[in-house]
Each structure stands twice: as C-alpha cells, then as structure tokens.
Amino acid sequence: MTSDTMVGMARWQPDARARLEAAALELFHERGFEQTTVTEIAARAGLDKRTFYRLFGDKREALFSGGKLLEDVLVKAVAETDAAPFETVIAAFHQVANEIFADRLDLVRMRQSIIEGSPELQERELRKTGSLAAAVTAALREKGVGETTATLATESGVTVFRAAFARWVAPGCDASLADLIAEMAAELRAVTSAPAVPAPNAATPT
Amino acid sequence: MTSDTMVGMARWQPDARARLEAAALELFHERGFEQTTVTEIAARAGLDKRTFYRLFGDKREALFSGGKLLEDVLVKAVAETDAAPFETVIAAFHQVANEIFADRLDLVRMRQSIIEGSPELQERELRKTGSLAAAVTAALREKGVGETTATLATESGVTVFRAAFARWVAPGCDASLADLIAEMAAELRAVTSAPAVPAPNAATPT
DNA sequence: GGACTGATGTCATCTTGCGACATCACCGTA
DNA sequence: TACGGTGATGTCGCAAGATGACATCAGTCC
Numbered sequence: 001m002t003s004d005t006m007v008g009m010a011r012w013q014p015d016a017r018a019r020l021e022a023a024a025l026e027l028f029h030e031r032g033f034e035q036t037t038v039t040e041i042a043a044r045a046g047l048d049k050r051t052f053y054r055l056f057g058d059k060r061e062a063l064f065s066g067g068k069l070l071e072d073v074l075v076k077a078v079a080e081t082d083a084a085p086f087e088t089v090i091a092a093f094h095q096v097a098n099e100i101f102a103d104r105l106d107l108v109r110m111r112q113s114i115i116e117g118s119p120e121l122q123e124r125e126l127r128k129t130g131s132l133a134a135a136v137t138a139a140l141r142e143k144g145v146g147e148t149t150a151t152l153a154t155e156s157g158v159t160v161f162r163a164a165f166a167r168w169v170a171p172g173c174d175a176s177l178a179d180l181i182a183e184m185a186a187e188l189r190a191v192t193s194a195p196a197v198p199a200p201n202a203a204t205p206t
Numbered sequence: 207m208t209s210d211t212m213v214g215m216a217r218w219q220p221d222a223r224a225r226l227e228a229a230a231l232e233l234f235h236e237r238g239f240e241q242t243t244v245t246e247i248a249a250r251a252g253l254d255k256r257t258f259y260r261l262f263g264d265k266r267e268a269l270f271s272g273g274k275l276l277e278d279v280l281v282k283a284v285a286e287t288d289a290a291p292f293e294t295v296i297a298a299f300h301q302v303a304n305e306i307f308a309d310r311l312d313l314v315r316m317r318q319s320i321i322e323g324s325p326e327l328q329e330r331e332l333r334k335t336g337s338l339a340a341a342v343t344a345a346l347r348e349k350g351v352g353e354t355t356a357t358l359a360t361e362s363g364v365t366v367f368r369a370a371f372a373r374w375v376a377p378g379c380d381a382s383l384a385d386l387i388a389e390m391a392a393e394l395r396a397v398t399s400a401p402a403v404p405a406p407n408a409a410t411p412t
Numbered sequence: 413g414g415a416c417t418g419a420t421g422t423c424a425t426c427t428t429g430c431g432a433c434a435t436c437a438c439c440g441t442a
Numbered sequence: 443t444a445c446g447g448t449g450a451t452g453t454c455g456c457a458a459g460a461t462g463a464c465a466t467c468a469g470t471c472c
Contacts, residue, residue: 016419037458048421053460086397119333126332127325151369152390152397159361163354184358191292191358192398222450243427254452259429 017055017065019045024062029110033059033118060124063111066100067128071135073099078139085145089136089157090185097164097177105169112169133158156192160184223261223271225251230268235316239265239324266330269317272306273334277341279305284345291351295342295363296391303370303383311375318375339364362398366390 023044027036038059042049056062077092101108115121133154140150164180167173175183229250233242244265248258262268283298307314321327339360346356370386373379381389 038460039458049459050422050461051420054419057460059459122336123329123333126336127329130328130332148369148390148393149397152365152394155365155368156362156394156398159358159365162361163357184354187354188358188362189398191355192362192395244429245427255428256430256453257451260450264429265427 016045016047016051020047020052020055021062021065024059025111025114028063028114033114033121060121063114063121064124064128067132070096070100071132074132075135075139078136079142085140085149085153086156088140088143089153090160090181092136093157093161093164094178094181097181101168101177109169129158129162156188160188163187222251222253222257226253226258226261227268227271230265231317231320234269234320239320239327266327269320269327270330270334273338276302276306277338280338281341281345284342285348291346291355291359292362294346294349295359296366296387298342299363299367299370300384300387302367303387307374307383315375335364335368362394366394369393 020041024036024041027041027044030036038052039049041059041062042052045052052062073096074092077095078088081088081091083091115125136157137147137150137154140153141147145153160181161184163184164177167180167184168175168177226247230242230247233247233250242265244258245255247265247268248255251258258268279302280298283301284294287294287297289297321331342363343353343356343360346359347353351359366387367390369390370383373386373390374381374383
C-alpha cells in the first residue's frame with residue numbers, strides 16, 4: 001500500500017466521520033473497546049490514524065456522536081414547555097424517548113453493552129450525561145427558574161430517565177421508554193415525599 | 207541518585223503510597239494535572255514510575271484514595287439507620303458531612319479546584335460517585351428495600367449531597383455542609399412534589 | 413494558469429500503562 | 443551465623459494513546 005505515486009493523498013471524504021463511527025462501532029462490538037486500536041478503526045474506514053484524531057478528540061468519542069442531537073432536542077423541549085420545572089424536564093425526556101430512542105432499541109442495546117463492558121466508556125458516558133444536565137439546567141434558568149431549583153429539577157429528571165432507560169434496555173423488557181419514564185417519575189415522587197409517617201409505603205415499594 | 211552501589215534497591219517504604227499521593231497533590235496544584243507526568247510524581251516521592259503504577263491503577267487514582275473511607279462510612283450509616291429509604295440516605299450523608307468533611311474545607315477546596323481544571327478528573331470523580339451510589343443502593347437493598355425504590359432514593363440523596371457540596375465549596379460560603387444538606391433535601395422535596403400549583407415557591411428558589 | 417484553502421498522510425515524539433526480570437531488604441529457621 | 447523465601451522496588455522494553463510539524467493533493471477563487 002501507499003504506492004509511491006500516491007504518497008500524501010488528500011481526496012476529501014465527506015463521510016469520513018460517519019465511516020469512522022461505523023468502523024469503531026463494529027470493532028468495539030466484535031472484539032471489545034480496549035482490544036481495538038485507533039489504527040485498526042482508521043484502517044477499516046480506509047483512513048489514517050491521524051485523521052481519526054482530527055475528527056474525534058479521543059478513541060471514546062467515536063461512540064458518543066449522538067449526544068449533540070440529544071442535547072438539542074432536550075433543550076428545545078424544555079424551552080417550549082410551560083410547566084413546573086420538574087414536570088418540564090420529565091416532559092422533555094418524554095419527547096426524547098419518542099423522537100430519538102423509540103425505534104432504535106437494538107442499536108441502543110448494542111451500544112449500551114459495549115459501554116457496560118468498559119469502565120473508560122462508562123466514565124465518558126457519565127461526563128456526557130453531566131454536560132447534558134448542565135444544558136438542561138441552563139435552559140431552565142433561561143426561563144427564569146432559580147439556580148437551585150433548576151439544578152434539582154434537572155438532576156431528578158436525569159435520575160428518572162436513567163432508571164427508566166436501565167429498565168428499557170434490560171433483556172426481556174417490552175414496555176415503552178415513555179411509559180417507563182412516567183412510571184419512574186411517579187415512583188420518585190413517592191420516594192422523596194412523606195417524611196413524617198413511620199411506614200409511608202406511598203406507592204409500590206416492590 | 208541511583209549511585210552504582212544501589213542499583214536495584216528495595217528497602218520497603220511503608221508510606222510510599224502516602225508520599226506519592228502528597229507529591230501528586232502538590233504537583234497537580236502547582237502546574238495542573240495534565241502538565242504533570244507520573245515520572246515527575248514518582249521522582250518527587252523518591253520512587254520509580256513503575257512503583258507508582260503498582261500502587262495506583264492510573265495517574266488519576268492518586269487523587270481519589272479517600273473514596274474507600276467515604277464509602278465505608280456511608281454504607282455503615284445506611285445499615286444502622288432505621289427510617290424511610292430517602293431519609294436514611296440523607297441521614298447517612300449528614301453523618302459523612304460531620305465525620306469526614308467538616309474540618310477539611312481548605313483541603314477539599316484545593317482538591318476540587320484541581321478536579322474542576324481537568325475533564326479527565328471530572329470523569330473519574332463521576333465514576334467514583336457512581337460506584338459510591340451503587341454501594342449505597344446495595345446497602346439499602348440489604349435492608350429489604352426494593353430495587354427501584356433503593357435506586358431512586360440513593361440517586362436523589364446523591365443529588366442533594368452534590369448540590370449541598372457545590373454550595374459548600376463555593377467561595378464565600380460560611381454555612382456548614384450538614385445544614386446545606388438539610389436545606390437541599392427540603393428543596394428537592396418541594397421541587398419533585400406539587401405538580402398542581404402554578405407557583406409553588408415552597409422554600410427559597412433563590 | 414497560479415495562489416489559496418482545507419483535508420489528508422507521513423514522520424517524529426511524548427506519555428500512559430504494563431509485562432518481564434533482576435535486585436535488595438526483611439524475616440524465619442537451622 | 444548462614445541460608446532460603448517473600449515481597450517491594452528499580453530497570454528495561456514495548457504497545458497504544460495522543461499530538462505537533464510538515465508535505466501533499468483536491469477543489470476553488472482570481
């Protein structure tokens with residue numbers, strides 16, 4: 001390869017990013033994240049290692065490109081919803097569930113199994129969730145919500161979504177993500193309220 | 207150093223770990239996390255790079271050694287408290303605030319400023335928080351609490367603690383961490399409940 | 413056609429993280 | 443005292459991650 005006639009090639013690849021993402025997903029799935037080198041990803045995409053690092057900050061980023069879309073949808077939904085802060089966040093996640101995740105269970109499960117197999121990837125996902133939360137909190141504050149309230153509403157909403165998501169991707173789950181979100185929101189309300197009674201049992205402690 | 211008379215030295219350093227942690231904290235503070243190499247940390251501690259990696263999984267771990275103690279205190283407090291799940295978790299964090307953090311504001315602030323200066327360290331902290339939460343959830347389940355309830359109570363408690371902690375380490379804060387936890391817990395209750403009233407304003411939305 | 417811009421490939425380098433091996437201190441035992 | 447085992451450490455080497463510097467080529471504008 002690299003015959004002397006095409007030493008420093010350059011023909012632009014408009015889909016270079018997409019090809020690298022696909023190659024990374026494949027290889028991570030085939031042999032695991034840590035067992036895959038950036039050089040291999042680039043090779044499968046027909047590109048150079050250096051090109052990979054120009055398009056992605058590091059190896060993990062190839063798995064987290066959808067985050068931008070998710071954040072946009074979430075922020076837009078928050079901005080357009082007119083309700084109490086926590087309800088607004090829940091509604092936004094509800095919309096995300098319908099618009100983005102609804103018909104991609106298989107892909108989501110595959111991605112999730114890859115992430116669960118690598119602590120490094122789990123860290124990155126946590127960070128992505130964190131910046132997502134920051135964006136939602138900012139969107140809430142944009143609507144006049146106080147900082148503390150915005151933070152707590154966002155974090156509670158994220159907790160609800162995470163719990164719902166975990167159930168949704170679990171094997172043998174046939175409920176819709178949207179329904180699970182509603183269910184988890186109700187549960188969270190039950191858990192955090194009722195500090196007085198000895199045995200609250202507000203909902204179904206399962 | 208390493209005169210030819212002491213080529214492969216070995217005299218055991220009982221405080222090697224502590225010295226490396228101190229050296230790492232100093233260097234991270236002096237010139238930042240990414241600008242510090244493991245070789246430099248080891249050199250300042252009078253040890254070899256290889257020894258660092260035998261005591262710490264990676265460069266970041268030198269900053270997160272206190273996590274074990276924190277988890278132990280938290281789990282023990284959860285096990286010994288007899289109250290509703292969410293109240294139990296809040297009480298446990300309350301205890302942590304008094305036993306571990308109370309009289310170390312300066313050290314905590316320094317550590318926090320280092321972490322905030324590096325995305326890598328933020329990721330690791332998120333992961334640590336995650337496993338801490340898992341331990342608390344497990345402790346809750348040990349007491350017979352259902353999985354969903356345990357997860358939501360834990361996550362809500364972590365949210366409260368994080369919000370309180372963020373205020374506590376912020377410059378110009380003179381409240382105690384314990385008081386802030388109580389305050390944030392009340393705020394979270396207000397935020398997650400009351401879906402009906404237009405303007406709840408349960409506490410001080412700031 | 414010629415200069416300019418931008419994406420890419422190549423080369424070099426540093427750092428992380430770890431395996432393999434030798435070395436030395438310490439400890440128990442004869 | 444001598445001897446052997448155990449364990450912590452230092453040295454060497456290396457794969458992979460990540461990045462800077464530079465050359466090369468395609469397409470575009472003048």
